[in-house]
Amino acid sequence: MKLLEKLKSVSACVVLCLATAAAPAHEFDVLVFSKTAGFRHGSIGAGIAAIQDLAAANDFGVTATEDASQFTLANLGTYDAVIFLNTTGNILDAAQKAAFEQYIQAGGGFVGIHSASDTEYSWPWYAGLIGAYFRGHPPGTPNADVLVLDRAHPSTSFLPRRWNRTDEWYNFRTNPRGDVHVLGVVDEDSYSGGTMGQDHPIMWCHDYDGGRAWYTAMGHTSGSYSEPQFRQHILEGIKWAAGDTAGDCGATVNENFEKVVLDTNVFNPIALDVADDGKVYFIERGGSLKIYDPVIGSTLPAGGLSVFTGGEDGLIGVALDPDFATNAWIYLMYSPAGAVAKQHVSRFTLSGSTLDTASEVVLLEIPTQREQCCHSGGALLFDxxxxxxxxxxxxxxxxxxxxxxxxxxxxxxxxxxxxxxxxxxxxxxxxxxKIKPEADGSYTIPAGNLFPADGSAGRPEIYIMxxxxxxxxxxxxxxxxxxxxxxxxxxxxxxxxxxxxxxxxxxxxxxxxxxxxxxxxxxxxxxxxxxxxxxxxxxxxxxxxxxxxxxxxxxxxxxxxxxxxxxxxxxxxxxxxxxxxxxTARTIMAGPVYQYAPGRSFPPYFDQTLFVYEWSRNYIKEVKLDDTGAVLDIVDVVPELELNRPIDMKFGPDGAMYIIEWGSGFGGNNPDARIVKVRYNKGNSLPVAIAGGAPTSGATPLVVQFTGSDSFDPDGGAVSYAWDFDLDGSVDSTAADPLRTYTVAGNYTAQLRVTDDLGESTTANVPISAGNFAPTVSFTEPVENGFFDWGDQMNYAFQVDDVEDGSTGDGSISCDDVTVDLVLGHDSHGHTLTQTNGCAGSYAPASDHDPDANVYFAIEALYTDQGAPGVNPVQGVGTRIVQPKCKQAQYFDAAQGVSVALTQDSVGG
Structure with a gap:
């Protein structure tokens, strides 16, 4: 289909001329442009001939020219794609550039081959179209491996994962990843002279300014154009750019992903699973099970378990039964409260949205030790x-x-x-x-575990040791x-x-x-x-x-x-x-392997891709495998997501990625912890709802100043506000920052719905505790960010105050009801060494730590109040951090006027 009818901005004369043009004789037509104003490739003739041969065999028309005067809106409109074949230098004047821009904006296609990236350096619009400019190349035409990352796009779907070929390998001024969809990279370990490092894109495509752009940096040699695979590569690129074949070209474009916040009112969320109906079942380490319901845009408490939370224990694992939709079975891994050190892997039944604790069937009991921290594991997953x-x-x-x-x-x-x-x-x-749960609550040993099922050589449940x-x-x-x-x-x-x-x-x-x-x-x-x-x-x-x-x-x-x-x-x-x-910090986690199906959010590019993510480094990476299952390549996934310590990740049935963000505090109890969803969206972006309120707890009448004006539309449009102060389904205010007075004691959820000018909306919730003040924890020692030596006895003391319950200062709150975690901090996270009760004590952090490690010590005190009539209990947390006297200088938070010098100090670097 030609673009003639799409060029709405031309003059009436041109429109009339285009409207009376003859019907096309081919499936589509392309213009091959090979003008040069710099280095001229000897392969241009071979490239034109190859495209003409491909056109004859695939029923599309070709016009080859080096005449820039053909770049008029009227003439360009007769072509479905324009190919820049080994162009160089400044090849279009201002009017021709304007016509070409209008052509693309009307839906036209562009194909760039090889030195098309060595063209028009002073044209910003073209810089966006081509994706990246040529910087240089190593001598000659060495043999190298191209790692084909996209096996779904038609221009690369038929290629081997490791495509070995001879060409001139361009280095680029910038890495285009994030702005374009990278189809493949060249492996710099397979040749000499690469300057872009581990991520060296060599072919890509993207939707650009209303049109489509496809580029391959290969095609320097005349011999390239007689290679069957390279010819097929450029053929399918041309067909995609011309709109003749479909193919997603947005999977590595950052702006095509959006993070939607589902719930911010969480307390140490640790793991999640997603049901077929889209509900998110997540657990909190303290023992709670919660359910995010996408229909109401809010989270429901589903009950919980009494757990031991010392060390890294607690409620730590969750998995829905493969037949959850019919049997409502949920599997939890937790550390039961009490004197016996152990973990349970148990099956429970959900009654509606409530965990039936009486339905528990303990599948597996794992003896542990609770004298010392660490490493509880906790992941549960069905195959x-x-x-x-x-x-x-x-x-x-x-x-x-x-x-x-x-x-x-x-x-x-x-x-x-x-x-x-x-x-x-x-x-x-x-x-x-690895076990096989049975319907009666027992389990069997599947074939293929590490040891025989009879237990003669080791525990038969063991798959990996x-x-x-x-x-x-x-x-x-x-x-x-x-x-x-x-x-x-x-x-x-x-x-x-x-x-x-x-x-x-x-x-x-x-x-x-x-x-x-x-x-x-x-x-x-x-x-x-x-x-x-x-x-x-x-x-x-x-x-x-x-x-x-x-x-x-x-x-x-x-x-x-x-x-x-x-x-x-x-x-x-x-x-x-x-x-x-x-x-310096590292905490790796293996995420899911994505399975694409039509209608799922993440595009087919990610099919059979393993995702890994870093709690300390706040990134997600995709691991592409070759045809043998070995690592092909590892690249960042949307680094602009701004993750905040991802601690669990699953794909839902909708193909969106669901993530728990632990939050910025090293040990937990983080006010910025949340449940989020990352979805692929090339269209209208969802508005971002940001809701707050102050105060959120206190005596009635409780006057709360809500804030929603920080909400926004990423696309720049206007947003409207709808507040439901008690989650009863009615709109109570359309102001951005309304006031609300709660006169009846109770727990409420105030929900803000933000809607953009296209009718898309998201919600954010604010929990309100009317009739109960949150307790406060105030340390008197040690001094915040004070210093200590490993092995020294360190004193700590604090006071808990609560309006309703009283104070530990006068004994109306018992210090036995206050939980104290003594924590070894490491980088941005912490390990609870021991858990105790009381308002004061002492502890000697052990020595024999690596002197190069970023370690420190913390005391964390937590008190849960007694609630009030009609109001649930509220938790209060206080933390005090102290630093070792000897610590590597690179672990500073901020520095000014620091100089570096070599020393003979054994720990000085």
Whole structure:
């Protein structure tokens, strides 16, 4: 179809002429333009001939020219696409540029081949069209690998994942990713002279200013145009640009994604699952189950469990049964309150929107230790066959092992010895378990686990052993392969005494296996058999035949061979996997493997893509696999999302990505924690509803000043406001920042609905506690951001005050009702070392921390008040952070006038 009828801005004469043009003789027509005002490629003739051959075989018309006078609106309107074939320099005058811009704005197509990016450097509009300008290239035409990332777009769908070919490999002035959809990159490790690093786009496309643009940087040599795959590549690019074939060209364009906030009124949200009807079931570590209902745009409390929350325990895992829509079964992993140290994996039944705690069936009981923190794991996930994967941490204190392997075999040091758990074949901790839940509440052992079902060689539930803290896991529904993120230890450098530095890992398991912890890390780098009693290093462990001879081991001594990590990276610059970034902090998690289907939000480009995400570094990356299942490439996913410590991620049935953001506080209880949804949207952006209120608790009559004026339309349009102050479905105010007086005590949800000028809307909620003040926690010691030495006894004291309940100062609030977490802070997160009760105490943070690590100490006090008649209890939290006296200077919050010099100080760098 020609563009003639779309060119509305031309003169009446031109419109008349275009309206009487002859009917097309071909499916579509293209104009090939090869004018040069700089270097001239000898391959231009071969390129024109190839396009003419393709046209003859595929029934489209071709006009080849170097006459810029053909760039008039009337003439361009007779073509469905314009091809810049190896153009260079400034080739159009001002009028011709204006005509070309109007042509694209009317829906025209553009194809750029090779040096089309070496053209019109002073034309900003063309810069956007082409995507990136040529900077230079290495000498000659070396052989290199093109990594084909998009197997859905017609111009790349037929290509091998690793496309090896000879060409002139352009470096660009900027990386166009984020502004264009990258179809493929050139692997700079496969040739010399690349300057763009690990992400070197070489072909891309995008919707631009009303039209379509497709570009390939290849096509320097005449021989390229006789290669069948390259010819098909440019043919399909031409057909897409001309509108003859469909194909999404927005999957790596940042502006096509939007983050929608679902709920901000959450308290330590830790994990989620999404039902077929779009409801989001999420848990809070303190024991609550909640349900976000997209129909009403609000969250419903569904009940909860009484849990132990010391260390990293609590309510930590959730999964909906594969047949949840009919049986209403939900699986929870939690640490039961009480004196017995254990975790339960239990099945419950939901009665409507309420958790029926009496329906509990305990599938699996996992003995633990609660003397010391850390690493509770908690991920639950069903595979397509109905098998349940259960991720458990090594339940070991890592903070007195110098940031290396915690293998302390001294008497009484079991909590510091991961050999009791991760490398113990008779223990369920430090594992990924695989069981088949049965309808009667029992489970069976699926075929293919690591040990026989009779338990003769180890616990038959074990699928993966030798893991430290596999906090998040994923299963590929097509292959059944298991993925997980392994959060590693803290050592910043290799040690001749203890072994390798700390690494985080992303692992892929196609079969069951032992992944080596605590003897092995990364690509099977062995730790040394360190003797904690004498502080001496022994021989390195053998990855091929690891031996567990710890006195804390209750299982086999000889273990299966250690499997190397799939992806591994340490703090700072990485030579092995530079794609993972250079930050000092790291907390990797494996997200889902996306399955595309028509109507699902994320586009087909992401089909069979593994997503991984970083809690500390606040990013999401896509991991593309080659045809063998090995890593093809790792690239950022929408870095503009501004994540705030993502801690769980799932795709819903709608194809949108659902994420829990833990929030900015290191230990939890963060006011900026929230549940969000990321969706792919190339059309009208949803407005962003931002609601607040002050005060949100207090005596009646409670006068609340609500604020909604910070809400906005990302597209720049006007928004309207509708407030429902009690969630009864009626509009109570259309002001942006209204006042409301609550005269009756109770808990309310005030909902703001913001609507844009196209009728799209989103909501935000503000919880109100009328008739009950929130308690406050005030520390008297230690001094905020004071200093201490590791091993020193540190005192702490605070007072809790609550209008309704009284104060710990006069004893009307019992200090026994106040929970105190003593926390080792590490980078941007914390590990609860111990949990106690009281308003004062002392603690000696242990030594033997890696001196290069960013660690500190914190005391966190929490009090939940008694509520008031008709009003639910409210929690109050106070935190005090103190820093070690010796700390690496690079961990500053801000600096001024700092200079760097080399020293002989062993910890000075």
């Amino acid at each position: 397509p066959d109905g098998n349940l994967f259960i991720a458990t941490g090594d339940n070991t204190n890592p903070f007195e092992s110098g940031g290396a392997a915690p293998i302390d075999e001294r008497p009484g040091r079991g909590p510091w010895d991961a050999q009791k758990s991760a490398s113990n074949t008779d223990d369920l901790r430090g594992k990924i378990l 030798g893991v430290r803290n596999p906090f998040r896991i994923a299963v590929d529904p097509m292959t059944g392969w298991l993925y997980w993120g392994e959060v590693g230890p803290d050592a910043a450098n290799d040690s001749a005494v203890r072994g390798p530095r700390g690494y985080d890992e992303v692992n892929q398991a196609r079969l069951p296996g032992n992944f080596g912890w605590p003897y092995i890390t990364a690509d099977n780098q062995p730790y040394n058999d360190y003797d904690f009693a004498t502080s001496t290093g022994g021989a390195p462990f053998d990855p091929a035949a690891p031996v567990n001879d710890s006195p804390n081991n209750t299982g086999a001594t000889s273990l299966p061979p250690a499997q190397p990590a799939w992806i591994w990276y340490h703090s700072g610059v990485n030579s092995d996997w530079p794609e993972m970034g250079e930050d």
